[in-house]
Structures are given as C-alpha cells and as structure tokens.
Amino acid sequence: xxxxxxxxxxxxxPTPATAxxxxxxxxxxRRRRILxxxxxxxxxxxxxxxxxxxxxxxxxxxxxxxxRYFPSKIHLLVSALAREFTKDVERSAVRATPGDTxxxxxxxxxxxxxxxxxxQPKLTEALVRAFMFADQSVTGEIHEVGTSLTTxxxxxxxxxxxxxxxxxxxxxxxxxxSDVWLSALISWVTGRxxxxxxxxxxxxxxxxxxx
Amino acid sequence: xxxxxxxxxxxxxPTPATAxxxxxxxxxxRRRRILxxxxxxxxxxxxxxxxxxxxxxxxxxxxxxxxRYFPSKIHLLVSALAREFTKDVERSAVRATPGDTxxxxxxxxxxxxxxxxxxQPKLTEALVRAFMFADQSVTGEIHEVGTSLTTxxxxxxxxxxxxxxxxxxxxxxxxxxSDVWLSALISWVTGRxxxxxxxxxxxxxxxxxxx
DNA sequence: GACTGATGTAGAACGTGTTGCAAGTCTAGA
DNA sequence: TCTAGACTTGCAACACGTTCTACATCAGTC
Numbered sequence: 001x002x003x004x005x006x007x008x009x010x011x012x013x014p015t016p017a018t019a020x021x022x023x024x025x026x027x028x029x030r031r032r033r034i035l036x037x038x039x040x041x042x043x044x045x046x047x048x049x050x051x052x053x054x055x056x057x058x059x060x061x062x063x064x065x066x067x068r069y070f071p072s073k074i075h076l077l078v079s080a081l082a083r084e085f086t087k088d089v090e091r092s093a094v095r096a097t098p099g100d101t102x103x104x105x106x107x108x109x110x111x112x113x114x115x116x117x118x119x120q121p122k123l124t125e126a127l128v129r130a131f132m133f134a135d136q137s138v139t140g141e142i143h144e145v146g147t148s149l150t151t152x153x154x155x156x157x158x159x160x161x162x163x164x165x166x167x168x169x170x171x172x173x174x175x176x177x178s179d180v181w182l183s184a185l186i187s188w189v190t191g192r193x194x195x196x197x198x199x200x201x202x203x204x205x206x207x208x209x210x211x
Numbered sequence: 212x213x214x215x216x217x218x219x220x221x222x223x224x225p226t227p228a229t230a231x232x233x234x235x236x237x238x239x240x241r242r243r244r245i246l247x248x249x250x251x252x253x254x255x256x257x258x259x260x261x262x263x264x265x266x267x268x269x270x271x272x273x274x275x276x277x278x279r280y281f282p283s284k285i286h287l288l289v290s291a292l293a294r295e296f297t298k299d300v301e302r303s304a305v306r307a308t309p310g311d312t313x314x315x316x317x318x319x320x321x322x323x324x325x326x327x328x329x330x331q332p333k334l335t336e337a338l339v340r341a342f343m344f345a346d347q348s349v350t351g352e353i354h355e356v357g358t359s360l361t362t363x364x365x366x367x368x369x370x371x372x373x374x375x376x377x378x379x380x381x382x383x384x385x386x387x388x389s390d391v392w393l394s395a396l397i398s399w400v401t402g403r404x405x406x407x408x409x410x411x412x413x414x415x416x417x418x419x420x421x422x
Numbered sequence: 423g424a425c426t427g428a429t430g431t432a433g434a435a436c437g438t439g440t441t442g443c444a445a446g447t448c449t450a451g452a
Numbered sequence: 453t454c455t456a457g458a459c460t461t462g463c464a465a466c467a468c469g470t471t472c473t474a475c476a477t478c479a480g481t482c
C-alpha cells in the first residue's frame with residue numbers, strides 16, 4: 001500500500017474496459033481474466049496474496065496492461081468485490097425470501113450472505129480490506145455494492161420482490177443495518193468477532209430497529 | 212502495507228515500553244517522542260505521510276528501535292489513535308453533558324468528537340485507515356478505543372456521569388450507534404460523505420434507536 | 423573497574439505496489 | 453494494402469514497509 005491516494009494513471013482519453021461493458025471482445029475477455037485471477041488469488045491467500053505481478057501473470061497480461069485496466073490494487077479488489085456481489089444478488093433475486101416477518105426475512109438474507117463470505121475467509125478478508133481502503137476514485141464501484149445490498153434488504157423487508165416504495169424511514173433503517181453488517185464483518189475479518197457474534201449483532205440491530 | 216498479517220518481530224522476552232507505562236524513563240520518553248512524531252506527520256500528510264523512516268528521524272530514534280517499540284505501521288497508528296482518543300475522553304469527562312434528552316446529549320458528544328476529527332482531516336484519515344486495517348495483534352489497542360467510546364456514549368445517555376448500570380439493551384444500542392459512527396467516519400474519510408451527512412446519519416440512527 | 427545481556431544505532435537489503443519507457447501488435451479508415 | 457494511433461508487452465526503476473547485520477552504549481552484577 002505504498003500510495004493510498006495515488007492518482008490513477010489513466011488520464012489519457014477513454015480507458016479501455018474500465019466498465020464491465022464496452023471495449024472490444026478481447027478487452028472484455030482480458031478484463032474477465034484479470035478479475036478471475038484476482039478472485040482466485042484472494043481466495044487462496046487473502047489480501048497479501050493478491051500481488052499485482054501474480055495477477056498479471058495468472059491473467060496472462062503484462063503488468064502495464066493490468067494497471068491500464070485497474071489503476072491500483074484497491075480498484076482491482078473493489079471491482080472484483082462488486083462483480084461477485086452483484087452476481088450473488090442477481091442469483092438470489094430469482095426466488096422469494098422465506099420467513100414470516102420482516103425480521104426473519106432480513107436475517108435470512110443477511111445470514112445467508114454472511115455465511116457465504118465466511119466460507120471463503122481469505123477472499124472476504126481481501127475484499128473487506130480493499131473496501132475499507134478505497135478512496136474517492138472508487139466511489140462508483142462502492143456505490144454499486146451499496147445499492148446491491150440495499151436492494152436485497154429492501155426486498156427482504158417487504159417480503160415481495162420490488163413490491164411498493166421504500167419509505168424514508170425504511171431507507172434509514174436499511175442504511176443502519178448495512179452499517180452494522182459492515183462493522184461486524186470488519187470485526188470478523190480482523191479477528192475480533194466470531195461467526196456467532198456477527199449473526200447476533202445483526203439480529204439485535206434488526207430487532208431494535210424494526211420494533 | 213507489505214505484510215498485513217505479519218507476525219510481530221518481538222518474540223524475545225518482554226518488549227520495551229510496549230505499554231505506555233513500564234520501562235525506564237528514557238524508554239517512556241522515546242515512546243512519547245515516537246507517538247508525537249506520528250501524530251505530527253499524520254496531521255500534516257495523512258496515512259501516506261506517516262513513513263516509518265520519517266517517524267524514526269523526527270522522533271530521533273533508529274528505524275530498528277521504532278520497530279522494537281511498534282512492530283508495524285498499523286500498530287504505531289492505532290496506538291497513537293488510542294492515546295489521543297483516551298486523552299480526549301478524559302478531557303471531556305470533567306464536565307456534564309448539556310442537553311435535556313438522551314438524544315440531545317448523545318448527539319452533543321458525538322458531534323463534538325466528529326467535529327474535532329474533521330478539523331484534522333489528514334490525521335483522521337490516517338487513524339481511521341489504520342484502525343480498519345488492524346488485525347488480531349492490535350486487539351488490545353482497539354478495545355481501548357471501543358471502551359472509551361462506549362463510556363462516553365453511556366454517560367451521555369444517562370445524563371449523569373457514571374450514574375446507574377448500563378442495561379443489556381442500552382449496551383446494544385450503544386454498539387449500534389458506534390457502528391454507525393464508524394461507518395459514517397469511513398465514508399467521510401473516503402470522501403463519500405460530507406460533514407453534514409455524517410451528523411445526519413448519526414442523528415437518524417439515534418432517533419430510531421431511542422424511540 | 424570489567425563482564426554480560428539487553429537495548430539502541432546506522433545502514434544495507436528485500437519484497438511488493440507503482441511508474442516509466444521502448445518496442446511490438448492490432449484495428450479502423452484511406 | 454498502408455498508415456496512424458491506440459493498445460500490449462517486457463522490463464527496468466523507484467518508493468516505502470519491513471527485516472537483517474554489525475557495532476555501540478548502557479545498566480546491573482561480580
């Protein structure tokens with residue numbers, strides 16, 4: 001983490017394949033390979049194992065190219081996180097959430113997601129660390145993650161998918177739940193909470209907020 | 212940030228002046244100089260400016276000595292954070308918190324602290340980043356910060372200093388408020404929220420939790 | 423006063439994120 | 453087909469966290 005607030009190198013015209021769409025087929029393919037390599041390395045060895053040279057090698061691109069696609073390790077990891085997260089959300093969008101109360105449904109989706117993360121502790125460590133180190137230049141990717149999470153919780157709250165508007169108050173509650181979740185994940189990643197602590201802290205928060 | 216999960220180097224016997232107390236006078240003095248230098252550099256240039264060589268130079272100790280006192284940059288910053296935070300809490304413990312309701316009092320103390328942090332954005336950036344990057348080996352220092360914050364909020368909640376026990380539910384509420392505060396600070400540090408957003412998000416959380 | 427072990431110093435060295443550069447390759451348009 | 457310009461590549465270089473080595477100093481003990 002030599003330079004947290006380093007300027008992106010891409011100041012020249014349109015960046016190739018900065019967005020998931022756009023660019024030539026070869027570029028989209030390169031981008032995919034890079035993100036795949038990132039996830040693989042992160043899953044194996046966590047944040048430290050995601051070394052730019054290693055990612056470049058495994059993705060079969062030059063180091064310079066890697067930096068052209070993702071201006072920093074943080075961007076790379078946050079983009080990978082965003083991709084995985086969005087994938088997950090889309091996957092879970094297809095079926096209705098079980099549970100009779102909003103509390104039950106919210107706990108269901110959050111626990112489901114939490115457990116998925118906990119099954120790959122190294123990967124989660126890498127992604128959470130990156131998420132927390134991100135600065136302005138990654139706002140877009142982070143916002144994507146935030147939106148995904150909000151959507152999931154809102155859906156669970158209402159029971160039906162995309163049924164009805166989200167009120168101001170509900171939005172506020174969702175934001176707080178997200179905060180608690182993030183905070184718990186941080187504590188878990190940094191070894192200050194175990195799996196049960198995470199579930200419990202979210203459970204308490206949801207209970208207090210939904211009463 | 213070469214090695215996030217690196218083992219501390221100090222495996223040999225009792226570390227000199229790892230704790231604020233203990234060690235010879237010269238050691239306590241060195242420790243103080245190191246933390247002072249850390250705060251100074253962080254206040255000027257943020258996380259990136261806290262370079263181990265620079266800290267060592269400004270504190271007038273050798274690089275090796277710096278590492279003997281603090282096994283990593285993260286330890287160094289978190290220790291500095293803990294010291295400043297505790298100082299702050301002690302300072303604000305002397306007078307009663309103004310405000311007629313728990314909500315008002317909690318907002319008063321949190322906003323006070325938030326504004327203090329915002330007056331030194333670089334310093335805050337450095338400290339928050341370090342806080343979030345910390346792993347198990349810094350549990351002690353982090354717990355210290357958490358305890359300080361909890362104490363302050365609990366005091367504000369009750370109005371009187373250390374008056375009465377904190378119930379389970381109150382403790383849970385305090386934890387959630389802390390989570391929201393941390394999360395808001397992260398967003399602020401990373402440029403995704405401005406000052407007003409921070410205050411507002413805490414205000415909403417406190418309102419929802421204390422009803 | 424001399425010995426010994428812990429502590430401190432100076433500085434080289436290593437690893438990894440990041441940048442710079444020169445040369446090759448691919449693509450769209452003439 | 454040819455060419456201009458964008459994109460890639462391979463590699464060297466740099467910065468900074470961290471570790472290591474060799475030596476100096478200091479405190480306590482005999």
